[in-house]
Amino acid sequence: AFEVELARSGRTLTVPADRTIIETLREAGFATVSSCESGTCGTCKTRLVSGAVDHRDMVLMDEEKDDFIMICVSRSEGGKLVLDL
Ligand code: FES
Numbered sequence: 001a002f003e004v005e006l007a008r009s010g011r012t013l014t015v016p017a018d019r020t021i022i023e024t025l026r027e028a029g030f031a032t033v034s035s036c037e038s039g040t041c042g043t044c045k046t047r048l049v050s051g052a053v054d055h056r057d058m059v060l061m062d063e064e065k066d067d068f069i070m071i072c073v074s075r076s077e078g079g080k081l082v083l084d085l
Helices: 021-029
Strands: 002-005 012-015 046-048 068-070 082-084
Touching: 012 021
Parallel strands: 002 082
Antiparallel strands: 002 012, 046 068, 046 082
16 A cells, blocks of 8 residues: 555545556545556546656556556555655
C-alpha cells in the first residue's frame, strides 16, 4: 500500500496493493474520468506534484514522466505521491 495526497482537495488516501489509484479515488467518492483503465488511452492523465512514480502505462513520453501520471495503472515506487486533484 502507499499514500496518495490530493493537493487541491486536501485529502490523503491509502491505495491498497489490490487497488489502483483510480479505483481508490472512486471508492472515496471522487468523480473520476477514465476509459481503458489499462494505461493505453490517455484519458486519466493526472498532473503529478511530487513523488516517485512506478510508471506502468504505454502513453506518457519520457519527458512527461516527471510531471504526469496515468492513475489507472501506475503506482508509487514506495513513498507518498502528491497529485494535483
Ligand atoms: Fe486509459 Fe488510464 S484510463 S490510460
